[in-house]
Amino acid sequence: MNTQTVSSLLMEAGSLMLIGMLFVFTFLGLLIVGVRLITICCNAFPSAEVESTIPAPRASASPNVDNKVVAAITAAIHTHRQNNKNN
Amino acid sequence: MEKFEILWNSTSLPHFQSGQVIMMVVGLVLLYLAIVKKFEPLLLVPIGFGALLTNIPLAGFSEAGGLLYYIYHIGIDTGVFPLLIFMGVGAMTDFGALIANPRMLLLGAAAQFGIFATLFGAIALNWVPGFEFTLKDASAIAIIGGADGPTAIFLASRLAPELLGAIAVAAYSYMALVPIIQPPIMKALTSPEERKIEMAQLRHVSSREKIVFPLAVLLMTILFLPAATPLVGMFCFGNLMKECGVVDRLSKTAQNELINTVTIFLGLAVGSKLSADKFLTVETLGILGLGAVAFGIGTAAGVLMAKLMGKFSKEPINPLLGAAGVSAVPMAARVVNKVGLEANPHNFLLMHAMGPNVAGVLGSAVAAGILLALVG
Numbered sequence: 239m240n241t242q243t244v245s246s247l248l249m250e251a252g253s254l255m256l257i258g259m260l261f262v263f264t265f266l267g268l269l270i271v272g273v274r275l276i277t278i279c280c281n282a283f284p285s286a287e288v289e290s291t292i293p294a295p296r297a298s299a300s301p302n303v304d305n306k307v308v309a310a311i312t313a314a315i316h317t318h319r320q321n322n323k324n325n
Numbered sequence: 326m327e328k329f330e331i332l333w334n335s336t337s338l339p340h341f342q343s344g345q346v347i348m349m350v351v352g353l354v355l356l357y358l359a360i361v362k363k364f365e366p367l368l369l370v371p372i373g374f375g376a377l378l379t380n381i382p383l384a385g386f387s388e389a390g391g392l393l394y395y396i397y398h399i400g401i402d403t404g405v406f407p408l409l410i411f412m413g414v415g416a417m418t419d420f421g422a423l424i425a426n427p428r429m430l431l432l433g434a435a436a437q438f439g440i441f442a443t444l445f446g447a448i449a450l451n452w453v454p455g456f457e458f459t460l461k462d463a464s465a466i467a468i469i470g471g472a473d474g475p476t477a478i479f480l481a482s483r484l485a486p487e488l489l490g491a492i493a494v495a496a497y498s499y500m501a502l503v504p505i506i507q508p509p510i511m512k513a514l515t516s517p518e519e520r521k522i523e524m525a526q527l528r529h530v531s532s533r534e535k536i537v538f539p540l541a542v543l544l545m546t547i548l549f550l551p552a553a554t555p556l557v558g559m560f561c562f563g564n565l566m567k568e569c570g571v572v573d574r575l576s577k578t579a580q581n582e583l584i585n586t587v588t589i590f591l592g593l594a595v596g597s598k599l600s601a602d603k604f605l606t607v608e609t610l611g612i613l614g615l616g617a618v619a620f621g622i623g624t625a626a627g628v629l630m631a632k633l634m635g636k637f638s639k640e641p642i643n644p645l646l647g648a649a650g651v652s653a654v655p656m657a658a659r660v661v662n663k664v665g666l667e668a669n670p671h672n673f674l675l676m677h678a679m680g681p682n683v684a685g686v687l688g689s690a691v692a693a694g695i696l697l698a699l700v701g
Contacts, residue, residue, distance in 0.1 A: 244451045250460060251448040255441035258695045262437050265549060265691050266430040266684065272541045273427035280534050 340382035344601025351599060352376030355494070364501035368474065368592050372494065375596015386597065393597035396590050401482050401489070406591040407475035408559045413584030414475065414686070415563025416576050418654070420538050422680040425527040428634065429646070429677075433684025435630030436650030437692045439470030439623025443615050444696075450615070455607045461485050464696040466612050469496045470619025471689030472503070472653040476556060478595065480693045483701055490598030491609040495616035503656045506617065507624050507648050508664050514628045515644045520668035522635075522643040524677045532568065539564040542687065546694070552701070553694020560690065623651040627681065649678040652685035 333339060355373030359366040379387045386393040400406035423429055447463035450456045458466070465485035468477045469492060477496040481489040499506065512520075539561035546557040566576040598604075624647075631647030645665050649657045658678035665674040 244448070247448045247451065247460060247463075248445070251445045251463065254460075254464075254696075254699060255445055257699070258441045258444075258692060259434075259438060261550075261695050262434045262688055262691050263431070265545065266434040266688060268549075269542065269545060269687070270427045270430050272545060273424055273430075273538065276534055276537050276541060277424070280531055280537070285531070285533050 335383075337382040342382070342601065344605055345380040345382060348380045348599055348601045348604060349377055351604070352380070352596065358498075358501075365497050367588055368497050368595075369501075371589055371592020372497070372596040372599070375593040376599035377596075378593070379597040379600055387600065393593060397594040397597050400587075400590055401478065401594045402486070404479055404482055404555065406587050406594065407479040407482070408555055409587045410475040410584055410591065411479075411556055411690075412559040412563040413579045413587070414654070415539070415560035415565075416567045416579040418560075418564055418567075418683050418686070419679070420535060420564065420683055421530045422527060422676055423683050424530045424534050424538055426677070426680050428638075429680035430684045430687070431634060432627050432630055432647045432650040432681035433652075433686075433688040434650075435647065436623045436627035436681075436685055437471065437688045438626035439619045439621070439651065440467045440689065440692045440696075442622045442626075443467040443470045443619035446618060447611070447615050450611050453611075456611055458608070458611075459485075460700050462488055464700045465489075465492055466615050467619060468492075468689070468693055468696065469499065469612075469616040470623045470651070471685075471692060472496070472500055472620060472623065472651040472657070473686060473689045474500060476652075476689050476693050478591070479556060480696060483697060487603060488608065488612065490595060490600075490604055491612045492616075493595040494599070495613050498613075499616050499620050500653045500656060503620070503651075503653050504660050504663075506620050507657065507660050510621055510624045511628055511645055511648045511661075511664050514625060515632070517668055519632070519635075519644050520665060521672065522641045523669070523672050524643055524646075524674065525640050527676060532570065535568040536565065539568070546691075550691060550694045550698065552698035553690055556690040556693060557687070560686070620651065624648045627651065627685075631681075643672075643674060643677070645674060646678055646681050649681040650685045650688070652682065652689050654682050654686060655679065657685070658682040 352373045352375075355369045355376065358364040359369035359373060375393060378384070379393055385391045387397070388394060444463050444467035447458050447466045448460070451458055461484040465481040465488055468480045471477065474493070474496050478489065478493050481492045485492070543554075543558060543561040546554050563576075563579050566572050566579060627647030627650035628644050629647065630650070631642055631644040635642040635644060643665065645661045649661045651657055658675055661678040662673065662675040665672045
């Protein structure tokens with residue numbers, strides 16, 4: 239490729255670089271403003287959306303409770319209910 | 326005797342050209358990298374195998390009527406496959422970290438300097454005899470610096486289809502090499518004290534913000550850069566499906582079955598472009614070299630921008646985060662996390678790095694749109 243064409247292409251590439259970077263920064267810069275606006279709007283009009291109110295699953299039976307104790311209590315409840323039903 | 330000759334001619338042995346053998350070896354090297362070295366296996370396995378298939382003499386995989394010919398024309402010539410992949414990527418992307426700290430968008434913008442600097446470099450290579458890159462070729466090569474496979478394939482299919490094979494291979498190889506290319510640059514440009522900087526905890530982002538965000542991005546693209554709407558539009562569509570929460574089935578399909586199916590065909594189609602006459606050229610060497618430079622410059626620009634922002638910011642900014650501005654999600658963010666942990670074992674930067682990382686995806690899509698609008 240002759241020198242002149244390369245030089246003119248280089249000029250063009252240089253201007254593309256300037257314009258391109260300028261535009262990318264402007265675009266994403268505007269997007270920053272956009273995101274901030276979205277945040278402000280969302281904070282100004284809080285939705286009825288219930289944010290993470292689902293309680294963390296309760297730890298089932300703490301590990302140091304003996305299985306026998308659990309079995310005994312279960313049996314006790316069972317008999318209690320049976321008795322209540324009979325009454 | 327005549328029968329023997331016919332039989333001999335119907336085997337591939339007398340028809341093998343040296344170029345085909347070399348390209349089959351290239352295919353096998355890609356398979357080796359994928360299977361043994363685990364470099365982007367999801368893409369390099371189909372690409373490597375596609376390279377094997379397309380170089381079989383007499384089978385005509387890539388000639389009119391052949392399987393790979395049709396896959397290429399349906400999926401890549403039209404630009405459909407990279408766009409479907411982009412939709413899937415959108416459905417996998419969580420913008421939470423970016424919405425919580427929108428300034429990170431500037432890092433994603435700075436890292437795109439790699440693209441434009443490489444464009445300049447590719448044209449400058451024309452001084453070297455043997456290289457004849459037009460502005461379109463140079464733009465398609467430069468987008469490797471965006472570190473985004475689908476964007477690179479999309480732009481190459483629009484601007485320089487004859488270079489697509491080399492560009493796609495370079496893009497995916499360097500994405501796999503991010504953990505090797507980036508850390509030395511990051512360490513050279515930052516002091517150990519800077520690497521130790523801890524970032525403030527990110528705030529909680531409501532689901533409403535996450536739903537509005539892709540719509541806002543799309544609106545801005547429609548207004549200012551319609552050339553980028555194919556990429557950004559599909560990306561935002563995927564992301565909206567994920568965040569809106571009412572189409573979980575579609576979102577799951579986009580990020581699993583659909584993207585996997587498309588990846589298989591995209592890889593095969595890219596592999597079909599690895600034919601000797603297109604790949605075994607001095608231009609391919611130039612593309613591979615420029616790709617590495619593009620990655621390096623992008624990383625450096627991101628880190629320098631992060632340092633600059635740190636000077637003006639009230640809250641401290643760890644300059645390592647800039648390196649995540651080249652997209653390569655989530656590899657670049659993981660590299661940042663790793664380098665940060667080396668300097669300070671209590672410094673977990675992963676969540677913070679996801680912000681510039683997804684900003685990089687947007688940035689490279691915007692850069693691709695600019696190149697399409699100005700060069701295409």
